[in-house]
Amino acid sequence: MRKFNVAVVGATGAVGEELFRVLKDYNFPINNLVPLASARSAGSKVEYDGKEITVLELTETCFEENEVDIAFFSAGGSVSEKFAKFAVEAGAVVIDNTSHFRMEPNVPLVVPEVNPEDIANWKETGIIANPNCSTIQMVLALKPLDDLYGIKRVDVSTYQAVSGAGKTGMEELVKQMQAFFAFQLDDAEKNAFAHQIALNVIPQIDVAQPNGFTKEEMKMVKETQKILHKDVQVAATCVRVPVLRSHSESITVTFEDDVDVDVAEIKDALEKFENVEVIDDLENNAYPMPIISTDTDITYCGRIRKDVYAHNVVHFFNVADQVRVGAATNSVRIALKWIELGE
Ligand code: A2P
Numbered sequence: 444m445r446k447f448n449v450a451v452v453g454a455t456g457a458v459g460e461e462l463f464r465v466l467k468d469y470n471f472p473i474n475n476l477v478p479l480a481s482a483r484s485a486g487s488k489v490e491y492d493g494k495e496i497t498v499l500e501l502t503e504t505c506f507e508e509n510e511v512d513i514a515f516f517s518a519g520g521s522v523s524e525k526f527a528k529f530a531v532e533a534g535a536v537v538i539d540n541t542s543h544f545r546m547e548p549n550v551p552l553v554v555p556e557v558n559p560e561d562i563a564n565w566k567e568t569g570i571i572a573n574p575n576c577s578t579i580q581m582v583l584a585l586k587p588l589d590d591l592y593g594i595k596r597v598d599v600s601t602y603q604a605v606s607g608a609g610k611t612g613m614e615e616l617v618k619q620m621q622a623f624f625a626f627q628l629d630d631a632e633k634n635a636f637a638h639q640i641a642l643n644v645i646p647q648i649d650v651a652q653p654n655g656f657t658k659e660e661m662k663m664v665k666e667t668q669k670i671l672h673k674d675v676q677v678a679a680t681c682v683r684v685p686v687l688r689s690h691s692e693s694i695t696v697t698f699e700d701d702v703d704v705d706v707a708e709i710k711d712a713l714e715k716f717e718n719v720e721v722i723d724d725l726e727n728n729a730y731p732m733p734i735i736s737t738d739t740d741i742t743y744c745g746r747i748r749k750d751v752y753a754h755n756v757v758h759f760f761n762v763a764d765q766v767r768v769g770a771a772t773n774s775v776r777i778a779l780k781w782i783e784l785g786e
Contacts, residue, residue: 446474446528447782450511451525453518454478457610458540461771464492468777472782475716477509480518501526506533511610513781515774516540531569535779538571538774545666547571552669554579556717557586562780572778577659577681578666581692583742583768584761586764587716588696588709589671596676596697603648603681604733606688606765610615611635616685638686648681650728657681677725679688690769691762696749702755704756706747712745713776718768723747730775731762739764740772756770 453459478489478498485500499505506514506529514530517524520543527537544550551561552572565571566594581599586592605612612635618643623632638645660679667677714721720730723745731743742763750756763769
């Protein structure tokens with residue numbers, strides 16, 4: 444089997460570090476691994492498969508010099524905007540974890556369990572976009588339900604972990620909690636989020652949009668439509684919560700008017716879908732929670748219940764590890780599919 448030269452841009456970040464673990468877990472066919480970050484981190488080490496590898500500085504020529512075949516980008520939108528083209532020019536496929544290219548019409552936006560066929564369009568730009576973390580875990584649950592009954596509308600509230608703001612977000616929650624126990628919370632740093640996140644919830648993720656939603660909320664709308672190839676109506680409320688690294692979502696789905704929801708059928712469809720599992724035994728306190736999904740590659744669904752009034756409406760709760768399912772694992776699954784489809 445062919446082996447690939449793989450670059451990780453943002454190798455010292457939360458998603459970059461996880462990518463090394465996921466690449467190992469999936470036994471990814473690697474010839475040479477090239478960790479890339481800013482000049483600040485060049486020369487530092489990252490660990491892959493028990494070995495230390497030196498981080499190189501991201502430059503315009505590094506992809507060509509290292510004969511990179513696959514480049515994972517996870518260093519922010521501005522870095523992708525500036526450097527993805529150099530990876531493409533060097534002949535690599537770029538798998539981009541930022542929002543920069545997601546809505547470009549000729550860039551495929553892929554969750555491999557949902558729309559693997561879109562990967563085939565990668566050649567138009569050399570780029571495949573990884574969706575927003577909240578979108579990924581939601582569409583993993585929506586796809587089997589859409590196949591089952593046909594979805595008209597989705598209303599979702601998210602409970603998003605601080606890992607979505609990278610290592611700085613995770614460190615800020617930990618530091619604020621330490622400050623709380625030292626009776627110094629008022630003096631703790633507040634940089635990653637607009638407000639204190641410890642012992643708080645913040646109903647804003649990303650910047651305000653003219654329509655009153657946030658950019659994160661509108662990402663969930665537009666990306667869901669692009670991935671499902673359907674003008675499904677989506678309304679999202681995205682909330683940051685003091686959880687380290689798994690996102691939760693409370694989802695209400697409205698199906699076509701003539702649908703009479705059968706909860707057993709819904710559970711069955713979710714259970715059969717790849718990388719989705721159902722935990723749903725309310726009487727025995729069993730349901731998805733962030734502590735269940737963290738460090739796993741599964742999207743868990745539960746609390747599945749038919750609406751009290753409308754026969755075509757179901758409510759449920761889902762959780763997934765934001766760093767893995769919402770970023771690193773989805774990227775690696777895209778790359779594996781890309782290889783399987785014959786590049
Ligand atoms: P560095 O550690 O050198 O700053 P996180 O999402 O956890 O905050 O991590 C962001 C990642 O993106 C880090 O690996 C960081 O590297 C990298 N990064 C940020 N800005 C740049 C840049 N201008 N060029 C290359 N890598 C960058």
